[in-house]
Amino acid sequence: NAGVTQTPKFQVLKTGQSMTLQCAQDMNHNSMYWYRQDPGMGLRLIYYSASEGTTDKGEVPNGYNVSRLNKREFSLRLESAAPSQTSVYFCASSEARLAGAQETQYFGPGTRLLVL
Amino acid sequence: QKEVEQNSGPLSVPEGAIASLNCTYSDRGSQSFFWYRQYSGKSPELIMFIYSNGDKEDGRFTAQLNKASQYVSLLIRDSQPSDSATYLCAAEGSQGNLIFGKGTKLSVKP
Numbered sequence: 001n002a003g004v005t006q007t008p009k010f011q012v013l014k015t016g017q018s019m020t021l022q023c024a025q026d027m028n029h030n031s032m033y034w035y036r037q038d039p040g041m042g043l044r045l046i047y048y049s050a051s052e053g054t055t056d057k058g059e060v061p062n063g064y065n066v067s068r069l070n071k072r073e074f075s076l077r078l079e080s081a082a083p084s085q086t087s088v089y090f091c092a093s094s095e096a097r098l099a100g101a102q103e104t105q106y107f108g109p110g111t112r113l114l115v116l
Numbered sequence: 117q118k119e120v121e122q123n124s125g126p127l128s129v130p131e132g133a134i135a136s137l138n139c140t141y142s143d144r145g146s147q148s149f150f151w152y153r154q155y156s157g158k159s160p161e162l163i164m165f166i167y168s169n170g171d172k173e174d175g176r177f178t179a180q181l182n183k184a185s186q187y188v189s190l191l192i193r194d195s196q197p198s199d200s201a202t203y204l205c206a207a208e209g210s211q212g213n214l215i216f217g218k219g220t221k222l223s224v225k226p
Contacts, residue, residue, distance in 0.1 A: 040124075041218065042217060042218035042219055043160070044216075058213065090159055103148060105162075106162070107159040108159060109159050110158075110159050
């Protein structure tokens with residue numbers, strides 16, 4: 001049981017290049033999330049997917065797109081990378097919200113992205 | 117805009133002391149609150165969650181919630197150098213997502 005996995009671990013891009021960050025979970029969770037973490041800014045939600053087939057914007061969606069490929073996988077795409085997108089990206093997953101249940105999120109190991 | 121506020125620290129305590137971490141939130145509709153620990157260069161890991169007013173204890177950790185004051189705290193008893201990390205407070209958002217504070221850096225000195 002690997003939990004939440006992310007690839008790649010590190011990536012260096014040039015401005016204008018595109019890339020896709022991959023995330024997969026094996027906990028049969030319905031909800032998945034993409035965050036970015038910058039020094040002094042905390043974790044900020046980029047996009048989330050409450051269930052397979054749905055995606056919604058979070059706090060900082062500009063410059064990103066997402067795909068919920070199936071229940072296990074949720075990818076984040078940078079179409080034209082900018083230096084402002086240099087950050088650490090975390091994927092997380094949680095069970096669907098049930099009455100009285102807490103929305104505990106489990107995080108992947110992160111992807112460190114540098115855009116030059 | 118819904119916010120979660122934390123003192124960024126660093127909070128420095130001697131080994132064996134009680135570390136007290138605090139958090140306030142703006143959305144009165146939030147029902148669940150979470151404390152995550154994040155070591156440098158690592159991903160956040162859940163310590164505790166709390167959704168009822170009062171205290172919740174788990175080993176050396178106690179979470180406290182006061183919904184009237186919109187205040188959440190985490191107490192770490194018998195602090196150890198291995199507790200040195202950044203502690204993130206999070207509140208449940210209206211759509212099931214989490215709203216995170218910026219974190220408090222804790223340093224436990226031997």
